[in-house]
Every structure is written in structure tokens, then in C-alpha cells.
Amino acid sequence: MGEDEFFADLRQNYKAMSAFGISPRDAKYFLPPFEWYNETIAGWTRMAGLTLVNFTPGTYSNADYTTPSMDGSYHGSDEILRRILEVEQSSPRGLNGYILLLHIGTDPAREDKFARKLDALITELQRRGYLFGTVGEPETWKEHGSTRR
Numbered sequence: 001m002g003e004d005e006f007f008a009d010l011r012q013n014y015k016a017m018s019a020f021g022i023s024p025r026d027a028k029y030f031l032p033p034f035e036w037y038n039e040t041i042a043g044w045t046r047m048a049g050l051t052l053v054n055f056t057p058g059t060y061s062n063a064d065y066t067t068p069s070m071d072g073s074y075h076g077s078d079e080i081l082r083r084i085l086e087v088e089q090s091s092p093r094g095l096n097g098y099i100l101l102l103h104i105g106t107d108p109a110r111e112d113k114f115a116r117k118l119d120a121l122i123t124e125l126q127r128r129g130y131l132f133g134t135v136g137e138p139e140t141w142k143e144h145g146s147t148r149r
Contacts, residue, residue: 001041003044006041006044007044007048010030010048014027028049028050028051029050029051029052029053029135030045030048030050030051030052030053031052031053031054031101032045032052032054035054035055035062035101037052037054053099053135054099054101055099055100055101056097056098056099056100058083058087059080059083059084059087059095059098059100060075060079060080060083060084061080061084061100061101061102061114062101063075063080064077064080064102064103064106064110064113064114064115065103065106065107065110066110067106067107067109067110068109068110069109076112077112077113077114077116077117078117080114080117081114081117081120081121084100084121085121085124088125088128094128094130095125095130102114102115102118
């Protein structure tokens with residue numbers, strides 16, 4: 001991908017988001033397609049005034065798109081939920097600073113949709129003291145006095 005193509009694609013995405021009332025000012029983060037990037041993409045992202053983000057490896061949250069036909073790459077929803085909670089428990093800082101990537105839509109071949117486990121995950125994390133807020137706005141978390149975010 002060349003620079004012109006990158007910026008044209010970015011403009012097209014912002015145009016599509018504008019139909020939902022989302023302006024470039026509202027969408028300051030860039031998650032690259034397939035979570036693949038290199039220093040060139042990172043530089044173009046900075047040039048666009050965006051912050052490049054990616055999932056934190058280790059929780060398997062990003063594997064919620066996999067299907068049983070993917071053999072060793074497939075991770076079921078129960079396994080993903082269990083893994084996220086294990087990482088939370090074993091990490092000295094819990095999930096603070098982690099980015100969990102969850103896919104809204106997945107292949108129809110994945111009948112075990114992780115989205116159906118999202119309520120259980122949020123409920124359990126809240127039970128463990130986590131608060132949920134908007135990325136990039138930690139000042140709202142400080143108001144609650146919680147150490148888990």
C-alpha cells in the first residue's frame with residue numbers, strides 16, 4: 001500500500017463514519033486492518049494526527065473471529081473468557097493497560113459467538129472492581145477512585 005492509497009482509504013472511512021455522526025475529531029484512534037502495520041503505516045498514522053492502537057496479546061480476545069475449521073488457531077468462547085480472566089488474575093496490574101479486541105461480527109461458521117459472553121465478562125470484571133470508560137479519558141475514572149480500569 002502506498003501513502004496516497006492509505007490516506008484515500010482513511011478519507012473514505014471517515015466519510016462512511018460521518019453518516020453515523022462520527023467526525024474525524026471523534027475518531028482519533030487507528031486500528032490497522034488485520035492488526036498489521038509497520039513503521040511506514042505508523043508514520044502515516046502520526047501524520048494523520050491519529051494514535052495507532054492494537055490489541056494486547058495473550059488474552060486470546062482477538063481470536064473471537066476464528067472458526068472450528070481453522071484447526072489449531074480456533075479458540076472457543078469459553079476458552080477466550082477463561083483466558084481473559086486468568087490473565088487478569090495473574091498479571092500484577094490486572095488488565096490495566098490492556099486492549100481487548102473483540103469483533104462485532106464474525107463468520108457464520110463460528111456459531112460460538114463471543115459477543116454472547118460479553119455480559120458475563122463485563123459483570124465479572126465489574127465484580128473485580130473494574131470501571132468502564134472511554135479510551136483516552138482516564139480523568140473520568142479518577143472521579144470514581146478505582147485502581148482497576
